[in-house]
Amino acid sequence: MATISRSKEKQxxxxxxxxxYTAEFLQQHKHIWQEFFQFxxxxxxxxxxxxxxxxxxxxxx
Numbered sequence: 001m002a003t004i005s006r007s008k009e010k011q012x013x014x015x016x017x018x019x020x021y022t023a024e025f026l027q028q029h030k031h032i033w034q035e036f037f038q039f040x041x042x043x044x045x046x047x048x049x050x051x052x053x054x055x056x057x058x059x060x061x
Contacts, residue, residue: 013037014045 003016015026015033023044026033030042 013039 001015002018003014005014005016006012007014017023017026027042027044
């Protein structure tokens, strides 16, 4: 594991792997780590990018 953190909004636990391991690896070996957390399901988070758009009129909103 690179980091274990908790999201602010929903209090989800985020497991971040080091480069040589993947989310698929964690899912395949869930039997190793699932006893340390109480959870309903796990979900792989796909990488995505954030952008800032300038000059968009917001009056309609």
